[in-house]
Amino acid sequence: MGKEEFERIVGAAKEKIVDGEIFQVVLSRRYSLPFEGNLVRFYNRLKQTNPSPYMYFLSFGDRKIIGSSPENLVRVEGRKIDSFATLAGTMPRGETPEKDAQLERKLLGDEKERAEHLMLVDLTRNDLSKVSAFNSVSVPELMEVHKYRHVQHLSSHVVGQLQEGKDCFDAFDAIFPAGTLTGAPKVRAMELIEELEAGRRGPYGGAVGYFSFNRNCDFAINIRTLVAHRQKAHIQAGAGIVYDSVPEKEYEETENKMRSLLYALEAK
Template identity: 30%
Template sequence: MPVSNHNTTEQTDSAPSPASKPSWRFGDLSAAELMPQLQRHLLAQDIKANWQLVWLNNDGRPVIGLLPKVCWSVYPNDEQASSDLPNIYKVIKSCRGNGVRRSTDVNSDDNSYASMTAYMSYLEWQDELIAYSNAQEVNHDTSYINNEESPKPSYHHGLIGFIGYDIAALELSPADRIELAMQPCASLAHYDIYLTPTAHADIGWTLKTHLTNDDASENTDHETNDILINTLTSYLDELDQKLSDKHLNQPQFKDVSNITPLVLSPRWSKLDYQQAFNRTQDYLQQGDCYQINLTQKWSGSLARENNDVQSAFSLIDYLPALYRNTKAPFAGYVSVDGDDGDYLNKSSSFNADSNHFELLSCSPELFFTFTRENDTGKHSIRTKPIKGTMPRGVTNEQDERYKQQLVDSEKDRAENVMIVDLLRNDLGKYAKIGTVKVPQLFAIESFSNVHHMVSTITAELKTDTHPLAVLFGSLPAGSITGTPKKRAVEIIAELESTPRGAYCGTMGYMNFDGSGQWNVLIRTLQANALSNDDCNKERHVNLWAGGGITVASDCDAEYQECLDKVGNLLSVLAQNM
């Protein structure tokens, strides 16, 4: 289904245009430093609001979304269908209502959100999102839309969220009954209210809104939107003042420099990894696959002071230190409420950190960039799979030597080209004939702790294909499964023996005009309470790392590669660097 071309009617009488919104410096904090302060401040103002704060670094074009208009959160369904029928998932759809209120305003109307539960298949959910996107008014303001003068993609109105590995792997091999982690399988939300950096870097952040005509069909709706934006602006004014005055000793702020270290321990010993590696080799030797991406898990728990639920740290508190260390181009964060409608039943004693699922990614890997030509409406796609890793050196000489070793590695080049061929095949299903190209093969990109071998594939999409269908149909990414993909995910489920959850899925945005950008969720932490009882005890955190295994792989080298990939994250968490 193609993207609809709608004429935009900008709401100008009930809310200012994006260009006229106020701006804030927020103490000149970076986005990663701002996020914990912003989340705690907003929750202190209105504990009942479904803020669902999200941040995407977006390769240097960051966006912070808040208070989504509509959100779809997908969960495992306890009553799965038989193996010959599509998998059915529990989808909770929440809609923003009358706005936000002060937590101290006990007489305020609490009926600000509506929630409904549906049971649908993966494809039915995809089709609902496409229909919703096509029904929205496309923003044609060229200051937001990608063009030759603004080559980097950016969010300008659409959906933001994530789709986890587990649900995508299960859809790829439904008969294998791949286990789903007991957490959100996916969550996508329409963010019509968001913060972006101002055009002048020395000014800070500006608030942008797209409250369209369907929100304001009556005078009362105009007034409601005015109240919503004015209230939110006042909240941001207060935070800006507090950060400017360095009033970080207020109760709603934690001193992020004194966060308790978070120690994550490996689930596997080296012997466990070796046994899984050997079984992987057996499958490769038998011809089941050419490459299998084997990963292992580290886990721990978020701490609280003196066993006090209200003092529990949140994963977002570790975001500033993690981003400072990694500078990951496709980093991101999102928090999603539990599947029992908790945000509808919050009380003044509710601990906002205790029952949320949190996803914090320090990903260096691009999955897809979708671009749209304004004149023709043509959509193009670019993907940059990573396959091949070497650590950074201690000295410049050693660093260059390691980089050259990666350039010369026949094993890494062979693994990389396998994934390039897999992705060329994936894109070929959606691309116009003859448009799939490989403009760059075996390039080396350097990050804070590793060098990676990266290739680039591009294509032009068929005119009757919606980018969301390409995204849904191409998951999970070939770089984190292996090839052939279907058999690889089946072997992964057997060997790893525990669900990956969101890890190795994707996080990003899709504008309503079909442009967008999505990462591969590697170098990614997940925090979740395993049961309702655990909500009052501790929240579990996990982190994964792995690599592609071929018949030419060495067990010790592959095990060390896992440590190279997440060693800096483990150190930052343990020492709060």
């Protein structure tokens, strides 16, 4: 999806927000290009150029999914539930330490980004409360800045304790798909995504991880990911749209999020 079309659907989403149908929706665009290179080499470059908490290379016959996701969806260890599924609010990295610090201050002071982030924190708290013991959901980390190679994000950490009779499968079911990839309210946001985006998302915005035999789990949100299929590579990135979003800036955010994968593709 090109710049003009993406800005058009951002405008359409803003109309839905003004009409009161929704508070926020995360719209994404896909970039596809020919690729016949060595995917293992690409993965190794990605580890060097954009190291992230979740690195993965998944092979499904002639379809490969290669990612460097910075964002946790849900983790269950014993009775504890963790979610960093509020990695929302984005700025590029600065070329110098001074410029980087300036952009960090700009991110922390951006009322739009802060309001959007708090909305998603509340959504995550609500999701976890469905399977958490009464009064156990808390936010030990709120709007901290996490820095990666090409972008920096506002991040919050939401935790809870599983209710008796609930397990890791219930926790996953309660939070999937991530609010940071849909919007709020979640169901109406997904309906608008289906209506406005050019095609089905496929793996993008899903989850990559595991359920273990001891009923623990750990899942990443499937972002910063390349899908390779039949000599083509597909990259997808999104931006959270709210009532005062500027379409051009939302397009720039998707460009910034794609940059790490494109850099690894171009590296020699």
